[in-house]
Amino acid sequence: xxxxxxxxxxxxxARLAVEAARFSAxxxxxxxxxxxxxxxxxxxxxxxxxxxxxxxxxxxPDDVAVVDARGEAVEMPGNEPVRPSAxxxxxxxxxxxxxxxxxxxxxxxxAVEAARxxxxxxxxxDLEMLKALDRGAHGDAxxxxxxxxxQDMSELAARFDTAYDGxxxxxxxxxxxxxxxMDTLQARWRTEALxxxxxxxxxxx
Amino acid sequence: xxxxxxxxxxxxxARLAVEAARFSAxxxxxxxxxxxxxxxxxxxxxxxxxxxxxxxxxxxPDDVAVVDARGEAVEMPGNEPVRPSAxxxxxxxxxxxxxxxxxxxxxxxxAVEAARxxxxxxxxxDLEMLKALDRGAHGDAxxxxxxxxxQDMSELAARFDTAYDGxxxxxxxxxxxxxxxMDTLQARWRTEALxxxxxxxxxxx
Amino acid sequence: xxxxxxxxxxxxxARLAVEAARFSAxxxxxxxxxxxxxxxxxxxxxxxxxxxxxxxxxxxPDDVAVVDARGEAVEMPGNEPVRPSAxxxxxxxxxxxxxxxxxxxxxxxxAVEAARxxxxxxxxxDLEMLKALDRGAHGDAxxxxxxxxxQDMSELAARFDTAYDGxxxxxxxxxxxxxxxMDTLQARWRTEALxxxxxxxxxxx
Amino acid sequence: xxxxxxxxxxxxxARLAVEAARFSAxxxxxxxxxxxxxxxxxxxxxxxxxxxxxxxxxxxPDDVAVVDARGEAVEMPGNEPVRPSAxxxxxxxxxxxxxxxxxxxxxxxxAVEAARxxxxxxxxxDLEMLKALDRGAHGDAxxxxxxxxxQDMSELAARFDTAYDGxxxxxxxxxxxxxxxMDTLQARWRTEALxxxxxxxxxxx
Numbered sequence: 001x002x003x004x005x006x007x008x009x010x011x012x013x014a015r016l017a018v019e020a021a022r023f024s025a026x027x028x029x030x031x032x033x034x035x036x037x038x039x040x041x042x043x044x045x046x047x048x049x050x051x052x053x054x055x056x057x058x059x060x061p062d063d064v065a066v067v068d069a070r071g072e073a074v075e076m077p078g079n080e081p082v083r084p085s086a087x088x089x090x091x092x093x094x095x096x097x098x099x100x101x102x103x104x105x106x107x108x109x110x111a112v113e114a115a116r117x118x119x120x121x122x123x124x125x126d127l128e129m130l131k132a133l134d135r136g137a138h139g140d141a142x143x144x145x146x147x148x149x150x151q152d153m154s155e156l157a158a159r160f161d162t163a164y165d166g167x168x169x170x171x172x173x174x175x176x177x178x179x180x181x182m183d184t185l186q187a188r189w190r191t192e193a194l195x196x197x198x199x200x201x202x203x204x205x
Numbered sequence: 206x207x208x209x210x211x212x213x214x215x216x217x218x219a220r221l222a223v224e225a226a227r228f229s230a231x232x233x234x235x236x237x238x239x240x241x242x243x244x245x246x247x248x249x250x251x252x253x254x255x256x257x258x259x260x261x262x263x264x265x266p267d268d269v270a271v272v273d274a275r276g277e278a279v280e281m282p283g284n285e286p287v288r289p290s291a292x293x294x295x296x297x298x299x300x301x302x303x304x305x306x307x308x309x310x311x312x313x314x315x316a317v318e319a320a321r322x323x324x325x326x327x328x329x330x331d332l333e334m335l336k337a338l339d340r341g342a343h344g345d346a347x348x349x350x351x352x353x354x355x356q357d358m359s360e361l362a363a364r365f366d367t368a369y370d371g372x373x374x375x376x377x378x379x380x381x382x383x384x385x386x387m388d389t390l391q392a393r394w395r396t397e398a399l400x401x402x403x404x405x406x407x408x409x410x
Numbered sequence: 411x412x413x414x415x416x417x418x419x420x421x422x423x424a425r426l427a428v429e430a431a432r433f434s435a436x437x438x439x440x441x442x443x444x445x446x447x448x449x450x451x452x453x454x455x456x457x458x459x460x461x462x463x464x465x466x467x468x469x470x471p472d473d474v475a476v477v478d479a480r481g482e483a484v485e486m487p488g489n490e491p492v493r494p495s496a497x498x499x500x501x502x503x504x505x506x507x508x509x510x511x512x513x514x515x516x517x518x519x520x521a522v523e524a525a526r527x528x529x530x531x532x533x534x535x536d537l538e539m540l541k542a543l544d545r546g547a548h549g550d551a552x553x554x555x556x557x558x559x560x561q562d563m564s565e566l567a568a569r570f571d572t573a574y575d576g577x578x579x580x581x582x583x584x585x586x587x588x589x590x591x592m593d594t595l596q597a598r599w600r601t602e603a604l605x606x607x608x609x610x611x612x613x614x615x
Numbered sequence: 616x617x618x619x620x621x622x623x624x625x626x627x628x629a630r631l632a633v634e635a636a637r638f639s640a641x642x643x644x645x646x647x648x649x650x651x652x653x654x655x656x657x658x659x660x661x662x663x664x665x666x667x668x669x670x671x672x673x674x675x676p677d678d679v680a681v682v683d684a685r686g687e688a689v690e691m692p693g694n695e696p697v698r699p700s701a702x703x704x705x706x707x708x709x710x711x712x713x714x715x716x717x718x719x720x721x722x723x724x725x726a727v728e729a730a731r732x733x734x735x736x737x738x739x740x741d742l743e744m745l746k747a748l749d750r751g752a753h754g755d756a757x758x759x760x761x762x763x764x765x766q767d768m769s770e771l772a773a774r775f776d777t778a779y780d781g782x783x784x785x786x787x788x789x790x791x792x793x794x795x796x797m798d799t800l801q802a803r804w805r806t807e808a809l810x811x812x813x814x815x816x817x818x819x820x
Contacts, residue, residue: 027811030744030747030804030807030808030810030811031744031747031803031804031805031807031808031811032747032804033743033744033747033808055800055803055804107743107744107811109811109814109815109818112742112815112818113815113818113819116819126354126379127317127379127380128238128312128354128377128379128380128381129235129236129238129312132235132236132237132238137354137356137379137380138354138355138356149741149743149752149753150753151752151753172743174741174742174743174752175742175743175752176743185260188260189235189236189237189260190236192235192236193235193236193238195235196232196235196236196312196314199314200314200317200318203314203317203318204318204321331559331584332522332584332585333443333517333559333582333584333585333586334440334441334443334517337440337441337442337443342559342561342584342585343559343560343561390465393441393465394440394441394442394465395441397440397441398440398441398443400440401437401440401441401517401519404519405519405522405523408519408522408523409523409526536764536789537727537789537790538648538722538764538787538789538790538791539645539646539648539722542645542646542647542648547764547766547789547790548764548765548766595670598670599645599646599647599670600646602645602646603645603646603648605645606642606645606646606722606724609724610724610727610728613724613727613728614728614731
């Protein structure tokens with residue numbers, strides 16, 4: 001494995017900063033909430049995760065940390081250490097379990113309301129937009145799982161394992177959503193599609 | 206018929222990219238959803254349609270395909286082939302049936318909610334904004350038809366033919382809206398007016 | 411009276427274009443709806459009114475017409491004739507009756523919903539934002555009048571006269587709002603304040 | 616105590632102008648409503664407060680006044696006098712009581728609706744976003760106090776004293792919210808987090 005150098009990290013950091021600014025403008029990353037990641041290496045797993053405690057509409061290319069499969073910060077030669085999000089462990093777990101290359105965690109009101117209304121999971125069906133989750137637009141009941149919130153990432157990871165059934169999204173009650181894809185663009189698209197789908201479901205009642 | 210050259214296509218593509226960015230910012234083209242078209246030639250019919258699988262807020266002038274009256278891609282000399290939207294066939298059908306020169310297909314939550322609530326069609330009346338659909342602001346009941354969704358464009362086309370009654374818009378249940386006009390600006394205006402009208406109707410209950 | 415020259419008109423037109431772009435971005439001037447005016451002269455009355463049939467987010471400084479007290483277009487030497495909004499007559503009437511120097515007419519969903527819910531007028535009270543309408547924040551019941559819609563400006567003017575009671579705003583049912591002030595900035599502020607106030611009233615139910 | 620000079624004041628004014636433009640774009644400072652402050656000195660207390668009667672989306676660095684602990688304007692040598700907001704007295708009081716270095720006062724519809732629905736205070740619990748208010752995401756019931764509105768700042772200050780219990784936010788009924796922090800960035804984050812939390816609570820019903 002080649003160690004990621006500063007140039008590689010800054011390129012990933014710049015890309016995640018653009019994505020974060022987009023979600024921030026949508027009101028999905030209020031205050032310092034939410035975090036984004038990209039897989040840098042797979043064996044062993046290394047991810048770039050947005051830094052903790054920063055305004056997500058104003059991230060800079062350097063506001064990115066490297067974490068390992070447990071979400072622990074890994075120091076990279078030539079990089080100033082940045083504190084990764086406390087939720088980096090769940091990002092890493094999702095990448096390890098699903099093979100995702102990018103994970104988006106945002107705090108949308110639709111996610112919180114849907115998780116409260118349907119604690120057993122949000123069932124979506126007969127909506128064209130389901131194709132963005134690689135599911136059918138007709139006659140295909142897609143259950144987006146809902147898991148209880150926790151500050152303990154290993155607890156969240158265990159709940160994730162129980163709930164995960166192939167759908168590339170999960171809601172955390174009272175918290176927000178995790179959505180992932182094969183690259184950052186697909187993760188963005190699925191994040192936006194999920195919010196739209198939850199909006200449609202909530203309007204339908 | 207003169208064959209559209211690259212310059213003509215790029216000009217149309219640039220115009221559609223600007224429109225798509227506008228609708229994307231409104232949240233009406235989440236993920237890669239929705240597509241826009243302009244008629245290039247009428248005998249035989251040729252349309253420029255936005256490319257499939259791209260972020261609709263980030264289209265470039267080249268992200269446009271040429272399709273015939275059945276929505277099949279037509280190769281143009283000097284143009285790199287681009288995969289047209291799967292829904293290009295309905296764009297072409299609408300242009301052929303109505304004489305429209307531009308068709309806008311977006312995924313709005315208002316369209317999906319209205320189609321669910323009023324599956325027999327959305328009746329709008331006594332709203333000044335109806336003038337944007339070339340209808341009367343007083344005493345004129347306008348029924349925007351609702352058709353069932355399908356992945357088969359010939360099926361959608363047949364449903365369109367049954368439902369079409371002169372109103373320049375149709376809702377596809379669980380999916381979104383198609384709106385058209387004599388040029389791209391009029392199609393934009395009617396698209397925005399329709400969303401406003403559906404919003405007013407949904408609030409009225 | 412000095413006749414307004416092209417320079418003066420373009421300055422007013424540029425100012426109204428900026429205001430229109432603002433309201434357009436808020437979704438209050440969808441399609442070509444709504445219009446703005448500024449009083450140019452008072453004896454006799456002359457107003458600059460935004461042109462009809464243009465996208466209100468894309469007006470240019472020349473997209474402005476001069477109208478008289480009846481809302482009829484007045485040709486100005488050196489200016490290309492522009493078709494004024496059909497609603498220019500109501501702008502002129504409001505300016506003549508109230509002494510307003512600027513009138514804003516927009517199509518907000520809150521205005522339409524409030525007019526439908528409270529056809530006898532929208533009563534607002536005990537809201538700090540009422541100060542933007544020069545009314546009290548406490549114990550002051552402000553009734554924003556609602557009048558029936560019409561395509562006949564003299565009919566709307568007569569309804570306005572019956573309804574007007576000093577509040578610098580009126581709702582037209584199924585249509586939108588007219589708001590005015592001593593200059594374009596005050597008209598903007600009152601327009602925004604009215605929408606906020608209607609939003610608060612509608613949420614209170 | 617060194618007296619704040621023009622350079623210092625303009626730097627603070629520029630920062631507050633950027634914040635105000637942000638909140639204005641969110642619709643939280645409609646018309647000329649709302650005001651922001653930063654503490655300049657603590658013994659005795661001096662604050663910079665945004666000027667009264669200006670569009671909060673278009674403030675300039677000079678649109679800032681200096682006030683003392685009672686909210687009275689203090690003339691600074693070399694600075695043109697600017698009329699401070701009438702609410703400056705409450706800003707100063709909050710800074711004195713809580714030790715805040717920055718106070719944000721905005722008019723959100725969520726604040727007004729929540730204050731009307733829960734006049735005894737808005738209880739929030741089991742929401743991850745509570746961490747932005749330095750409270751727990753689990754099992755921690757946070758009551759955001761609601762106080763009655765007044766045009767008399769000493770009356771509002773007395774109500775504040777009765778209601779304040781350590782939560783860095785208060786709702787003023789029929790008016791808006793006051794939120795504060797150790798710097799302007801934290802005050803922004805808490806303002807955005809509060810609006811999100813109120814939105815979540817209102818959706819939960």
